[in-house]
Amino acid sequence: xxxxxxxxxxxxxxxxxxxxxxxxxxxxxxxxxxxxxxxxxxxxxxxxxxxxxxxxxxxxxxxxxxxxxxxxxxxxxxxxxxxxxxxxxxxxxxxxxxxxxxxxxxxxxxxxxxxxxxxxxxxxxxxxxxxxxxxxxxxxxxxxxxxxxxxxxxxxxxxxxxxxxxxxxxxxxxxxxxxxxxxxxxxxxxxxxxxxxxxxxxxxxxxxxxxxxxxxxxxxxxxx
Amino acid sequence: xxxxxxxxxxxxxxxxxxxxxxxxxxxxxxxxxxxxxxxxxxxxxxxxxxxxxxxxxxxxxxxxxxxxxxxxxxxxxxxxxxxxxxxxxxxxxxxxxxxxxxxxxxxxxxxxxxxxxxxxxxxxxxxxxxxxxxxxxxxxxxxxxxxxxxxxxxxxxxxxxxxxxxxxxxxxxxxxxxxxxxxxxxxxxxxxxxxxxxxxxxxxxxxxxxxxxxxxxxxxxxxxxxxxxxxxxxxxxxxxxxxxxxxxxxxxxxxxxxxxxxxxxxxxxxxxxxxxxxxxxxxxxxxxxxxxxxxxxxxxxxxxxxxxxxxxxxxxxxxxxxxxxxxxxxxxxxxxxxxxxxxxxxxxxxxxxx
Numbered sequence: 001x002x003x004x005x006x007x008x009x010x011x012x013x014x015x016x017x018x019x020x021x022x023x024x025x026x027x028x029x030x031x032x033x034x035x036x037x038x039x040x041x042x043x044x045x046x047x048x049x050x051x052x053x054x055x056x057x058x059x060x061x062x063x064x065x066x067x068x069x070x071x072x073x074x075x076x077x078x079x080x081x082x083x084x085x086x087x088x089x090x091x092x093x094x095x096x097x098x099x100x101x102x103x104x105x106x107x108x109x110x111x112x113x114x115x116x117x118x119x120x121x122x123x124x125x126x127x128x129x130x131x132x133x134x135x136x137x138x139x140x141x142x143x144x145x146x147x148x149x150x151x152x153x154x155x156x157x158x159x160x161x162x163x164x165x166x167x168x169x170x171x172x173x174x175x176x177x178x179x180x181x182x183x184x185x186x187x188x189x190x191x192x193x194x195x196x197x198x199x200x201x202x203x204x205x206x207x208x209x210x211x212x213x214x215x216x217x218x219x220x221x222x223x224x
Numbered sequence: 225x226x227x228x229x230x231x232x233x234x235x236x237x238x239x240x241x242x243x244x245x246x247x248x249x250x251x252x253x254x255x256x257x258x259x260x261x262x263x264x265x266x267x268x269x270x271x272x273x274x275x276x277x278x279x280x281x282x283x284x285x286x287x288x289x290x291x292x293x294x295x296x297x298x299x300x301x302x303x304x305x306x307x308x309x310x311x312x313x314x315x316x317x318x319x320x321x322x323x324x325x326x327x328x329x330x331x332x333x334x335x336x337x338x339x340x341x342x343x344x345x346x347x348x349x350x351x352x353x354x355x356x357x358x359x360x361x362x363x364x365x366x367x368x369x370x371x372x373x374x375x376x377x378x379x380x381x382x383x384x385x386x387x388x389x390x391x392x393x394x395x396x397x398x399x400x401x402x403x404x405x406x407x408x409x410x411x412x413x414x415x416x417x418x419x420x421x422x423x424x425x426x427x428x429x430x431x432x433x434x435x436x437x438x439x440x441x442x443x444x445x446x447x448x449x450x451x452x453x454x455x456x457x458x459x460x461x462x463x464x465x466x467x468x469x470x471x472x473x474x475x476x477x478x479x480x481x482x483x484x485x486x487x488x489x490x491x492x493x494x495x496x497x498x499x500x501x502x503x504x505x506x507x508x509x510x511x512x513x514x515x516x517x518x519x520x521x522x523x524x525x526x527x528x529x530x531x532x533x534x535x536x537x538x539x540x541x542x543x544x545x546x547x548x549x550x551x552x553x554x555x556x557x558x559x560x561x562x563x564x565x566x567x568x569x570x571x572x573x574x575x576x577x578x
Contacts, residue, residue: 016386018322059435061382068320068383095312098379120305120312145519145556146251146310174470175519183524 005033006041009073013045016065021073035077042077043109046070050106050194064098067105074108083113085204087170088135090117090126092154093147099173099193100141106193107139107200123153130158130167137203139196142173151176152184168203172196227285231360232420234511235462235486237546243538243575245568246286246362246489246513246550251309251557253278254291262306265291266339268346275351279359283568286548288363288423289351295340296407297375299333309557316377322384326376327391330399335407348414356418364425364466365408367446368400369438373428382434401445405452412457422453423464424485429477430469439473443480450484462486468553470495478506489513491552493521493533499540507545515541516567518551523559527566534570542575549575 005028012024025038049066052058058066087107091100097119104114117129130138140151151171158164170188171181172195181189188203190196225233225241233240254264257274264270275289292311294304303314317326336345352361366374372395373381385392412419428434428442454460465477467490474488474497488506492499492514499514506512515537516522521529534549541547549571555564 016383018387056431059382059430059432060379061386061435064379065383065386068322093310095315098377120307144310145523145553146558148519148523148556149558177520179520179524 002031002033002037005031006037009038009041010045010048013042013066013069013073014048016062016069018065018069018072021069022076025073025076029076036080039074039077039079042070042073046105046109050192054192054194060098063102067102070105070109079108079113080111082111084111085136085200085207086113086115086133087137087139087200088115088117088126088129088133089139089141090121090129091119091141091143092121092123092126092150093142094144095119096141096143099143100139103139103141103172103190103193103196106197110197110201112200121150123150123157126154127157127161127163130163131161135167136207137168137170137200139170139172139200142171142176145175148175148180151180151186155184155186168207170196170199170203226357227359228357228420230285231548232462234546234548235421235464237511239546239577241577243542243571243577244285244360244548245283245571246548247282247284247516247518247555247564247567248278248288248290249555249557249559250290250292252555252559255557256281261309261311265295265306265311266343268343269350271343271347272350272354275347276355279355282564284359286360286362286550289348289361290363291340291344293374295338295344296335297371298338298340299335300330300375302375316375316380322380322387324388324391327384327388327395330395332399332403335403336410345410345414348411352415352418356415356420360420361415361418362421362423362464363411364423364464365411366404366425367428367442367449368396368404369442369445370425370428371404371407372396372400378433382438385438396445401448404449405456408449408453409456412453412461419457419461421462421464421486422450423466424450426465426467426472426477426481426488427469429473429480430467431471431473433469433471436473436476439476439480447481447484465489466553467491472497474502475505478510482509485510487511487513487546487548489548489550491517492537493517494519494552499537503541503545503547507541511546511548512541513548513550514552515547515549516551518553518555518559522551522563523556525563527562527569530563530566531570531573534567535574538571538574 012021053063089104107114168187171186172190188199190199230240230244234244253274257264257270279287294313304311463485464487472490494517521533
């Protein structure tokens with residue numbers, strides 16, 4: 001019974017039943033299925049969609065349709081309070097949001113807390129938000145080439161404000177490249193949402209490693 | 225040869241004196257005008273003058289005349305936000321949730337009734353009269369489905385084609401088809417008497433951007449448009465193309481549109497379709513434009529790197545197909561000047577025919 005309901009939620013996402021997802025989840029909740037089980041199956045459906053996109057079974061429209069359905073479902077069951085890390089995400093300079101939104105949902109499905117700054121951002125807005133929110137990672141999406149210098153400017157501003165070593169910078173977007181990430185000294189670069197999740201986990205491990213290192217050093221200082 | 229003669233030879237798959245070069249930059253052209261963006265966008269003479277200056281400075285054989293991509297859709301109610309360095313539209317009404325009523329209530333609007341529509345017509349006319357007999361002018365336009373995608377958002381439209389197909393198809397069939405025919409006919413008329421081609425944007429045919437399940441449907445509307453525009457103009461113009469996606473469905477494009485189009489232009493190096501593959505598969509049938517990566521080498525490299533990139537493309541394509549050099553899309557305004565100048569220099573060195 002439980003399995004049937006969860007399977008229905010999973011299939012509903014992957015068959016793009018945007019208009020049906022609320023009813024199906026509410027029905028499952030009424031049958032006593034826990035929100036966390038439903039949430040997990042929603043996340044599994046999104047991960048499956050990301051895999052299908054990677055394998056070219058899906059193009060962006062199908063992936064986006066699953067994302068919209070997933071998000072609608074998630075609004076009912078909400079995310080857990082325990083998170084892997086805090087990511088702040090936004091699109092610099094232009095109104096493009098689809099790639100950013102897909103990455104956001106993929107990170108949420110993987111257990112990150114995501115603060116979405118929106119689109120058309122200036123580097124100053126991003127850095128101000130970093131100062132206020134203090135995320136572990138700031139993820140910067142850029143779709144159009146004329147906005148690439150804005151990614152560089154964010155890193156410069158973070159350095160000027162003394163924040164650069166307090167936050168990891170992850171960049172992405174079709175006009176970005178590994179070479180560009182190296183040029184602007186970003187900490188990570190992702191080609192798609194799947195990669196972004198992988199990179200975010202890697203950056204969190206680095207952060208954890210460096211804070212443990214710091215604690216060890218501080219411990220030594222105390223001992224001395 | 226003039227740039228135009230060179231470009232027309234290339235489109236006819238004849239051998240010109242040199243490989244033609246295309247590039248353009250909406251925002252670099254604006255920078256050359258020396259006035260703020262919000263003033264530039266409303267001044268046809270400044271737009272025209274800056275493009276003529278761009279053509280002279282970078283010695284391109286092929287160039288487009290355009291500003292942002294949103295102005296054609298202003299009669300439908302699209303509003304833009306003009307910032308210091310960029311023009312962007314305000315959010316789409318169907319961004320988050322699919323809304324069948326939006327499509328069902330969409331109405332036809334005269335494509336050139338807006339202020340900016342009139343300005344662009346005047347700018348094209350000035351540039352075409354002054355340099356249209358010396359360079360090939362081309363600006364890519366989307367077909368009916370692509371135009372609706374710009375209006376509502378590309379992924380939103382594709383998503384809605386999955387979720388509410390009847391409403392979307394109604395809007396394409398009853399509004400966007402006529403609108404696109406009228407818009408492209410108007411663009412062509414403004415380029416008279418030096419109208420040399422119709423440039424069609426083929427981005428909907430991309431493995432990442434849209435589903436192959438829809439390509440035949442999109443193509444059906446595109447082909448109907450070609451035929452109606454040609455019928456209106458009363459002449460059979462060459463059709464040039466533009467594809468700036470990272471996974472272009474070139475096999476499909478050539479198979480479906482082979483009898484209509486004279487070239488395929490696409491992003492290589494950059495996309496996942498190697499130039500050598502395109503040359504081997506279609507080089508005997510259609511002219512090919514590629515060879516310049518506007519996102520990496522052109523912005524991060526040195527003039528020597530640009531020369532090496534151009535040489536590599538020429539080594540692959542010269543003598544094996546009718547070839548032109550071009551980037552995947554518009555160039556960033558912050559691209560180093562010396563790299564832009566290095567393109568034509570390298571073409572002169574490696575791309576001359578005996």
